[in-house]
Amino acid sequence: MIERTPLLNFATHVILLVGLALVIFPIWLAFVAATHDLRAVNSAPVELWPGPHLWANMQEAWVLSDFGPKFVNTLIVAVGVVVGKVTLACITAFSLVFFNYRGRMLIFWLIFITLMLPLEVRIVPTYAVAANALSPFQVMLDATGLTGLIETVSGIRVALEWNLLNSYTGMILPLVATATGTFLYRQFFLTVPDELVEAARMDGAGPLRFLWDTLIPLSKTNIAALATIMFVYAWNQYLWPLLIITDRANYGMVVVQLSDLVPDQFSTGGGTPTWHLAMAATLMVMLPPIAIVIFMQRWFVRGLINTDK
Amino acid sequence: MRRAYFKTSWIAALLLAPQLLIIFVFFYWPSAQAVYWAFTLEQPWGGGNTWVGFDNFRNILADPYYWSSVRVSVIYAIAATALAMGMSLILAMFVDRQLAGYKAYRVALIWPYAIAAPAVGLAFRFIFNPNAGIFSYVNTVIPGLWDPTQIGWQALVTIILAGAWKHVAYSFIFFLAALQSIPRSLTEAAAMDGARPLRRMIDLQLPLLTPTVFFLFVINITDSFTDSFGIVDTLTGGGPFHATDLMVYKIYSDGFRGFDYSGAAAQSIILMVLVMALTFVQFRYVERRVHYT
Amino acid sequence: MAEIAIRNAGKTYGKTTIMQGINLDIRNGEFVVILGPSGCGKSSLLRMIAGLEEISSGEIAIGGQVVNQLEPRERGCAMVFQNYALYPHMTVGENIGYALKVARMPKAERLAKVAATAQSVGLTEFLDRKPGQLSGGQRQRVAMARAIIREPKVFLFDEPLSNLDAKLRVQMRHEIRRIHNQIHATSVFVTHDQHEGMTLADRLVVMNKGTIEQIGTPEEVYEHPASVYVAGFIGSPAMNFLPGRVDDSRAAVVLDDGQIIPLMSAIRPAAGQLVQIGLRPEKLSLAPLGGGALTARFDFAEELGSGRLYHLKIEDVPISVMAAEKHSFGEGQTIGLRFPNDAVHVFDGASGLRLDLHPAPTAAMVPA
Numbered sequence: 001m002i003e004r005t006p007l008l009n010f011a012t013h014v015i016l017l018v019g020l021a022l023v024i025f026p027i028w029l030a031f032v033a034a035t036h037d038l039r040a041v042n043s044a045p046v047e048l049w050p051g052p053h054l055w056a057n058m059q060e061a062w063v064l065s066d067f068g069p070k071f072v073n074t075l076i077v078a079v080g081v082v083v084g085k086v087t088l089a090c091i092t093a094f095s096l097v098f099f100n101y102r103g104r105m106l107i108f109w110l111i112f113i114t115l116m117l118p119l120e121v122r123i124v125p126t127y128a129v130a131a132n133a134l135s136p137f138q139v140m141l142d143a144t145g146l147t148g149l150i151e152t153v154s155g156i157r158v159a160l161e162w163n164l165l166n167s168y169t170g171m172i173l174p175l176v177a178t179a180t181g182t183f184l185y186r187q188f189f190l191t192v193p194d195e196l197v198e199a200a201r202m203d204g205a206g207p208l209r210f211l212w213d214t215l216i217p218l219s220k221t222n223i224a225a226l227a228t229i230m231f232v233y234a235w236n237q238y239l240w241p242l243l244i245i246t247d248r249a250n251y252g253m254v255v256v257q258l259s260d261l262v263p264d265q266f267s268t269g270g271g272t273p274t275w276h277l278a279m280a281a282t283l284m285v286m287l288p289p290i291a292i293v294i295f296m297q298r299w300f301v302r303g304l305i306n307t308d309k
Numbered sequence: 310m311r312r313a314y315f316k317t318s319w320i321a322a323l324l325l326a327p328q329l330l331i332i333f334v335f336f337y338w339p340s341a342q343a344v345y346w347a348f349t350l351e352q353p354w355g356g357g358n359t360w361v362g363f364d365n366f367r368n369i370l371a372d373p374y375y376w377s378s379v380r381v382s383v384i385y386a387i388a389a390t391a392l393a394m395g396m397s398l399i400l401a402m403f404v405d406r407q408l409a410g411y412k413a414y415r416v417a418l419i420w421p422y423a424i425a426a427p428a429v430g431l432a433f434r435f436i437f438n439p440n441a442g443i444f445s446y447v448n449t450v451i452p453g454l455w456d457p458t459q460i461g462w463q464a465l466v467t468i469i470l471a472g473a474w475k476h477v478a479y480s481f482i483f484f485l486a487a488l489q490s491i492p493r494s495l496t497e498a499a500a501m502d503g504a505r506p507l508r509r510m511i512d513l514q515l516p517l518l519t520p521t522v523f524f525l526f527v528i529n530i531t532d533s534f535t536d537s538f539g540i541v542d543t544l545t546g547g548g549p550f551h552a553t554d555l556m557v558y559k560i561y562s563d564g565f566r567g568f569d570y571s572g573a574a575a576q577s578i579i580l581m582v583l584v585m586a587l588t589f590v591q592f593r594y595v596e597r598r599v600h601y602t
Numbered sequence: 603m604a605e606i607a608i609r610n611a612g613k614t615y616g617k618t619t620i621m622q623g624i625n626l627d628i629r630n631g632e633f634v635v636i637l638g639p640s641g642c643g644k645s646s647l648l649r650m651i652a653g654l655e656e657i658s659s660g661e662i663a664i665g666g667q668v669v670n671q672l673e674p675r676e677r678g679c680a681m682v683f684q685n686y687a688l689y690p691h692m693t694v695g696e697n698i699g700y701a702l703k704v705a706r707m708p709k710a711e712r713l714a715k716v717a718a719t720a721q722s723v724g725l726t727e728f729l730d731r732k733p734g735q736l737s738g739g740q741r742q743r744v745a746m747a748r749a750i751i752r753e754p755k756v757f758l759f760d761e762p763l764s765n766l767d768a769k770l771r772v773q774m775r776h777e778i779r780r781i782h783n784q785i786h787a788t789s790v791f792v793t794h795d796q797h798e799g800m801t802l803a804d805r806l807v808v809m810n811k812g813t814i815e816q817i818g819t820p821e822e823v824y825e826h827p828a829s830v831y832v833a834g835f836i837g838s839p840a841m842n843f844l845p846g847r848v849d850d851s852r853a854a855v856v857l858d859d860g861q862i863i864p865l866m867s868a869i870r871p872a873a874g875q876l877v878q879i880g881l882r883p884e885k886l887s888l889a890p891l892g893g894g895a896l897t898a899r900f901d902f903a904e905e906l907g908s909g910r911l912y913h914l915k916i917e918d919v920p921i922s923v924m925a926a927e928k929h930s931f932g933e934g935q936t937i938g939l940r941f942p943n944d945a946v947h948v949f950d951g952a953s954g955l956r957l958d959l960h961p962a963p964t965a966a967m968v969p970a
Contacts, residue, residue: 005505005506008505008506008507009406009408012403012406012408013408013410015399015400015403016400016403016404016410016414019396019399019400019403019418020414020417020418022396023417023418023421023474023477023478024417026429026432026433026436026474027421027424027432029432029435029436029443030432030435030436033435088327088328088331089328091324091325091327091328092324092325092327092328094324095320095321095322095324095325096325098314098315099314099315099316099317099318099320099321100314101318101321101322107325107329110329110332110337111328111329111332114332114336115588116584116585116588116589117336117340117581117584117585118531118535118536118584120535120536120538120557121534121535121557121577121580121581121584122336122339122340122343122577122581123560123561123564123577124343124346124560124564124565124570124573124574124577125338125339125340125342125343125346125574125577126335126339127565128339128342129334129335129338129339129342133334133335135338136333136334136338173331173334173335174335176331177331177332177334177335177336178332178336179332182328193685193687194313195313195683195684195685195686195687196687196689197313197314197315198313198649198652198654198674198681198683198687199681199683199687199688199689199748201313201315201653201654201673201674201675202652202654202674202675202679202680202681202701203675203700203701203704203748204675204701204704204705205675205700205704206315206317207315207317207320207321208320209704210315213689213700214689214691217691217692218690218691232422232423235425236423236424236425236426236428236539238425238426238427238538238539238542239538239539239542239561242542243565255425255427255428255539256427258425258427258428258431258543259427259542259543261431262431262434262543273438273440275435275438278431278435279431279432279435282428282431282432285425285428286423286424286425286428289423289424289425290420290423290424292423293419293420293422293423294416294419294420297416297419301419301482301486304479304482304483313654316673
């Protein structure tokens with residue numbers, strides 16, 4: 001379209017640059033702070049240009065926060081959530097879309113409702129379940145009198161226990177227990193033409209064969225999108241690991257580590273706040289998900305829009 | 310609706326089982342548990358819970374701190390949402406003009422999505438710090454003018470800014486996608502009718518964005534009730550003097566620091582109802598959207 | 603042997619009956635075209651043969667075996683879909699060979715067969731492409747090849763040409779017929795396009811509203827349409843219909859405006875019976891006033907290049923006439939309409955059924 005609007009174009013760039021500055025400025029300040037030493041970062045007025053200490057600060061923060069094992073832990077959890085969610089979402093949506101059985105809509109809604117209540121809202125009881133993931137079944141056995149029955153019959157007192165505190169499983173499972181990915185897949189599966197299913201059936205392919213040979217190759221974009229979203233989601237978890245990981249030395253996650261770096265009375269003992277280290281650590285923690293989002297931008301944007309609509 | 314199905318139903322059940330099991334244990338059971346706790350009180354020396362009816366709720370609703378928490382949450386939710394959406398809407402509209410550098414702008418506005426809430430909180434804590442950040446300069450001119458660690462409303466402003474900042478990217482992604490789904494022919498028709506770009510933004514794009522605005526409004530409000538925990542915890546710790554004690558933060562501190570499970574559960578129930586009401590509104594809207602497009 | 607026998611088949615969705623009382627015998631190696639407007643149930647019937655839809659009542663047998671409960675893959679049918687339903691992520695070669703892969707045919711043998719099949723439909727140089735990189739006609743060939751390679755007992759076609767442009771459609775039509783003549787598999791082809799039906803079919807099955815109106819060779823269906831519906835559906839431009847009443851002599855029909863059409867002696871309807879007279883446009887010709895059996899009012903003419911299509915009216919009933927010769931009548935002019943006596947089709951006014959003494963020859967093949 002031929003349209004000459006030099007003034008508006010100029011204004012557009014100005015507005016966008018201002019907007020961009022507003023978005024980037026906080027991170028820029030954090031970055032600059034991470035490049036100065038203790039004295040410079042606490043001097044007024046604030047430094048606006050990077051200093052020479054970035055590498056040194058990062059090393060110090062790395063050691064201080066014991067980031068080595070924590071990055072590994074966070075990576076394990078993030079990958080676990082990604083793999084768990086992608087697999088689970090795929091097979092669940094497959095079952096919901098490509099089979100016709102009674103109660104399908106009921107199950108659909110049972111899963112759909114989990115979108116309503118984020119983990120943070122039901123954090124207290126979820127924590128209790130994580131302390132013993134089998135407690136629901138124990139309670140049901142007790143309530144139905146089965147525990148007593150089994151005890152009288154076999155002489156064994158049934159006591160189910162599976163403690164998930166301080167474990168990767170405990171980190172991963174509750175994060176997988178929502179429907180986000182299921183709906184992304186469902187949306188996609190619904191667009192698969194009936195004829196393709198029928199062609200597969202005519203070709204003699206059963207359901208699992210169809211899933212493996214046709215649907216999964218076709219949903220690569222979805223997998224990429226969902227994997228990106230879930231990676232960011234899992235990496236950035238804070239409240240949940242804060243609660244269930246008390247053994248930080250072995251199972252600590254990087255984002256939780258940030259709370260220890262808050263330069264308040266506890267961490268500095270009234271001394272000069274170590275902002276340069278806090279910011280260096282913040283940068284390191286932010287980096288992996290940012291890199292993934294930028295790298296996967298194309299798929300991730302599409303996926304995000306399809307999950308929530 | 311689909312007409313082609315597979316028949317083997319045991320495979321269907323098998324595929325469904327893991328997800329159902331997980332959501333039962335980690336979603337439905339805890340949610341039910343929350344309801345149970347909300348109506349009972351744990352005995353101090355063990356011996357199980359006693360039924361107390363609505364007592365927990367009465368205690369909460371009689372607690373001035375709870376009401377201050379509700380008030381702060383609502384202010385935070387509305388202010389952060391309005392700021393984030395206003396800014397992302399303007400940016401998306403201008404990015405959508407697709408001038409030179411369009412792709413660079415787009416990437417630059419999307420990546421903050423990936424930043425963890427506590428990281429945002431920590432960065433903003435530094436920036437708005439009375440002694441070290443930019444505001445240290447303000448304080449050298451007029452001492453004590455800016456101190457979010459002491460002055461409640463300043464702390465609230467800080468978490469609002471941090472929350473809004475964190476949500477700009479998310480809303481931006483949706484606004485841009487919605488703008489780009491407006492058929493080109495519509496824009497061209499408006500141009501043929503003599504509407505210039507700014508005019509088209511107001512007459513064409515804004516009205517067509519209404520559904521997205523509504524959708525994002527609900528999502529952002531819901532998020533600000535739940536996702537704000539990380540920001541508050543690293544930025545203000547709920548203080549000073551409960552000035553930033555958002556509902557989700559209060560549940561955490563009452564439940565896990567005060568060990569008042571029943572009170573925390575009752576608060577959870579209230580928050581659940583609130584979030585579910587909001588989500589319900591959104592589903593209604595999603596449904597309508599499905600029908601009309 | 604792969605003859606198909608459909609006995610009293612019906613299809614209901616919940617309480618709505620969309621098809622009932624379908625009886626059809628398809629001989630081994632025969633090419634049968636099911637023709638009808640959209641929504642007449644022709645695709646459902648095809649999909650019931652394929653096993654993609656369940657049969658609500660009656661039974662379907664292929665090669666003497668009742669297949670009602672068999673899975674699609676167990677029926678030995680191959681199908682070409684309207685939108686081809688090619689697997690978008692597989693190459694042409696993988697698409698063609700997929701059924702063999704599922705059936706665990708050894709790779710070398712499979713590839714050889716894929717190559718041979720691709721050769722036979724002219725796809726050899728496209729084997730490594732993805733369906734997205736092919737033209738409509740090429741995709742159509744892949745769909746064909748995918749069906750051929752399985753050497754099915756029965757070939758099913760679900761409007762396979764409707765996504766192609768007119769020229770390609772004619773070309774693929776010839777291709778399909780050529781392949782059929784080569785491999786002689788029993789074929790059932792569903793379409794709403796009468797030209798496809800007329801040119802491809804050994805026998806035509808005309809369907810309407812979930813029932814079969816007529817079964818017969820294309821010629822039979824054209825020459826002796828069994829009902830007003832078939833008569834109007836087959837032939838282009840469509841047959842003209844004039845309502846009238848049989849006079850007391852039972853040898854002529856009086857039209858609404860008083861004009862009289864004599865009947866062939868073979869037709870003996872009851873006196874006073876309401877009928878529809880059917881006249882094919884291509885059997886009519888124009889004459890100056892007084893020059894034909896009927897008079898009509900001239901409306902306008904359309905030039906078709908090869909001939910002309912004249913539009914007339916008798917009372918308010920529009921009549922079209924296909925003729926090669928050029929006339930120059932003015933609008934509103936009263937002219938004569940000529941036709942041979944045996945061009946008159948007579949249908950019952952109420953039931954729409956043909957009042958012809960020689961019955962449609964195919965009717966005998968439909969078991970009661």
